[in-house]
Amino acid sequence: MAGNPREAEPDGASAAFRDTDVPALPDYAERVLEVAELIPAGRVLTYGDIAEWLEEGGPRQVGRAMALYGGAVPWWRVVRADGVPLPGQEQQALAHYRAEGTPLREPAAASRRRGEVPRLDMRRARWDGTVG
Incomplete structure (x- = not known):
């Protein structure tokens, strides 16, 4: 990989951080996380709400994406429909x-x-999806 600035790092440190070593975030999961980041403080969306917003998948797929990748977003704002x-x-x-x-x-x-x-x-916590 000629010209890769990471190759110039001393002691082979770049080998552990090459782009190919980091698994790519699946497109669907990335879109789920983008919606989770839009939810304002004090409001929530259900897993099903996010699936509807994306017009793809369902509550289980959203839940799986959140379980695997949601630690860096406000995960507590994506909830079960029963409010538990x-x-x-x-x-x-x-x-x-x-x-x-x-x-x-x-x-x-x-x-x-x-x-x-x-x-x-x-009834009161569910976000209506309006931004701004």
Whole structure:
């Protein structure tokens, strides 16, 4: 690869960082992440909403893209249609929701004692897709 500026790096450091060594982000996943980045703070879209926005795939495909590639975007804003926070990430997601003022529905006292966490108030939290 003559002319590659990375080849000039000392100690062969460039070998670990060649473009060919980094797996390409699939086009569909890239588009899912772009939509996730558009969602304003305090609002959410469901996996199905994003699939509809893209006019491709479905909730499972969006969920898979988010699971594999969504760590660098506001993943907590892409949610299940029932408003239940992502299993295993409930506390982290709830911290984001509270910090952003995302509308939540607190569980009843008996449900809290059983360990139930708040759900998103989907009627109020769902983003209508308008930008600006």
